[in-house]
Amino acid sequence: MHSVGIVIERRVKPKVDPALVSKVRAIEDKWVDRWIKSGIFEAEPDPSKPKFFVTFPYPYINGLIHLGGAFTILRVDIAARYKRMRGFNVLFAQGWHATGGPIVSAALRIREGDKKMVSDLISMGVPVDEISKFSNPEYWVKYFSDNWRRDLISYGLSIDWRREFYTTYLNPYYSKFIEWQYLRLRDKGLVGKGTHPVVWCPKELKVVGDHDRPDEYVGISLVDAVLMKFKLDDGHIIPTMTFRPETIYGVTNIWIKPEAKYLIADVDGETWILNSYMLEELKDQGHRVNVKGEVDGSSLIGLKVNNPVTGLKVPILPAYFVDSELGTGIVMSVPAHAPYDYVALMDLKSNPELLVRYGLDSSVVDGIEPIPLIKLEGYSSIPARDAVTSRNVKDQNDFKKLDEATSEIYSKEYYNGVLLENTGKWAGRIVCEVKDEIIDWLESNGYAIRIYTLPVRVYCRCGARTHVKIVSDQWFLLYSDENWKKMTLECIDSMNLYPPEIREELKKTAFNLRDWAFTHKGELGTHLPWDPDWVIESLSDSTIYMAYYTLAKYLQHPEKYGIKPEQLKPEFFDYVLLGRGNVAEVSETTGIPAELLDEIRREFSYWYPVDLRISGKDLLYNHLVFFIMHHVAIFPREFWPRGISINGWIMVSGEKMSKSKGNFILLRDAINYWSASAVRWAEVMAGADSTLEDPNFEPSMADLAVEEILRWIDYASGNYGVGRSERLKIDDWFESALHQTIKKVTELMDKTMYKSAFVEAYYNLQNKFKWYLRRAGTPNRDLLKQFIEIQTLLLAPFIPHVADEVWERIGKDGYASIHPWPTYDESKIKPELDLAEEIVKGVLEDARELLRLVKQAKMVRVTVAAKWKYDLLAEVKKALMEGARLNEAIRISFRKVSLPSKLASQLVQSISRNPETIEMHVPVDVEYAVLKEAEEFLSRELNLKVVVEREEESSSPKKDISLPSRPAIYME
């Protein structure tokens, strides 16, 4: 699915000590080896356990995996590992996508000795003497799938490799599966035939995809245009190409290139004058053409043509901006709304000599004035003039400014321009609303025809100029089918989608989907079973292949199960995937033993449907919708997909990753630089939550991660089992924090919010632990053990090699990787201890601030507020809960608690000034006890004697201002 680019220059470098990286890498190698040997990630159906099937769109293997792919597939691995720890039987398999044109074309280039292609391969680590092997497309598939697998294994992915496969006729088993899928779609009436425009190479006689073009022509797609039929008095048609047929009402003249040669040709029975390029294009778009002669552009100058719509006679004039090789080579001039036309007209008016050269009288242009036909807010009646003047355009050679002006006027007039009275029945309408109607009208009256063309010159790799051809026997998937859409929308409604906003996006995309040309020629893929000249294109053969992972274990291992491709008759798939047919008969037809058929059927029905598909946001608008559509078309409801999680595209140091910027990083390079664990760490920190925002990979984060990882391994293994045995109040707080962390992390993991979960699981927990050590001095032994275990397990989905290493070093058996996920005990979570801890922090901060101001003090007196203040606050809180507003609540509460009026007014002020005290407050005895226990800690931190006392027993001159959660502090 994702195409992979190629490294040219490597600007990003690691800063971390390579010796440290080697240490981590050694640990990783050890665990990767054990995982593979033990087969702990090989998934077998187990009806006693709930299953979880998670997938990553298989990559297009024309290159190596880079940080972008690594990011998304890491999220899949995290999901898989997490679910495994949660007790699910998890299937995570991986295949490779070879369908499409790029590999074929790249192999061709190697065969032709293309230097760039060769250097691309070398920069990906291919030895020079092996380059020639890449002239065979099949070798690409083999080489890059091997290398992807290698990279993914060292990355630590928990994939069941027995289910690996690649697509296309290179893998006949897979092709049989695709053939079956399309036969069934055809049975259901979801396949049709029709015409379709393509970019065409007239020399090689083939469709020209992006991969068939030099770089500078990549991404240019064909557009709709209109040929307007102006008529000479002798009946010859002068066709002008335009993207703005509505401006026909403002045509003042026709532009022609005097030096150019034009053809006189028969087109659908009329005599046209146009360039050879458009004639070719017309021929390939179903028009009958026949060349009759040739004419110089100059000889047409001065002639008058009839505007087919307005009937106005306008002259043909010379203009050097006209590209005789684009469109028909002849342009209609609408100076009011087209900057080029406006400037060309002005040029001509100020250079009458030019006219004389063509034997014209300068008076020809004198009478020509722009004809406004669109009203545009914020512009004069001649918007083209405004755009030209504001840019200070000198003449028609000022391409850059003119192109800018053109796109400004075109797009504004298209979306906001209102047609004027002189456009007849279109008057008052907005251009974009009526454009199609206008074209229909022009066409049905014979004033114009629709064509497809390329907006600029586009060349094929072979050097020939391409044009647009309409192919007539194109196969379509009928995505516009109402019923199909309806079922698709139902499925989307029933799915778990992360982030939630993609639900509407998916529905909208499905709803607007048009029929899809699903067959191509000359590419790798699976031949269409009923019309084998065609090959099923790449997006269309990758819609339900997740089902194939459940079969691949059997089909891709003939050495074990003895199944041959030719045995995979449609009946086979009908039986194992749809449960249709009688097993004895299917066995008879296919020659596959009935028991094996049943085993495969059980395997499929156990794992299916897909529980979660994790993908980059780019696939939202095509693949993911197709994925859903084909499932609902082929499978019964119980096998419809259950979930999708989307993430953005990776950035490196805040910039889009690109070869030219030199910040393009291959996964294997990143692992060499920083280790797999540190890369995983930095990828998660880049932003592994489910969101449409782009994550940002910071190389410095990977540097830090290496050290952080080694620190954790050392700390955990060196401190497991140390600590004091007695239990302190602060231990309760940390225990509460631990359980709270598990709870939060679990909730975030369930929402595929992996960065947030990781920050909570590591950074926030570490900070809490640091605070605990500061507060407690020596930690409690049991609690420290618990912390180390929990911390390690929470990290396991993210940095599994490291977790397993720590697990082993602290003397545990088995793997942290597949150990049950830690559970939390709700009764151990004590919010009031957190609040009390906040109070301690607050006292410490306030005391520090006071010390800065007071400069010196001998001791600190901390006075906890009197009980009646707590009672009062409790009343206020109660009143607030009942819906009272703050001031009201305070007033109500005062009536209930009797106290001296002087104190009362003071309190009103401080409560309304510090509303946080309302939320923060804990029972007075808890606050007092915690602060009392913290006396020693506070005095250690402040380097001063600290005394905690109750207001009732205090002699502090500041005791009156004490509030619940805000003890009075007095510096003596």
Next chain:
RNA sequence: GCGGGGGUCGCCAAGCCAGGUCAAAGGCGCAGGGCUUAGGACCCUGUCCCGAAGGGGUUCGUGGGUUCAAAUCCCACCCCCCGCACCA
């Protein structure tokens, strides 16, 4: 234009759905201190402005509004990114 995502205290980035505990988490950077032969790492403190008592002032793209109270809700506007199909 339509649809989607964003614009937060030097940079990165939480918070926004469920308004008050938000001068606003965390990281980086910067400054000071501790540790250290030194550097790194690590730990602590500070990092919008003013302040000799925990306070005050001005901030969360811009401008309005709702509210006792707005980064958070409403309205209008500005800027950036992505998709709008045959590249995978």
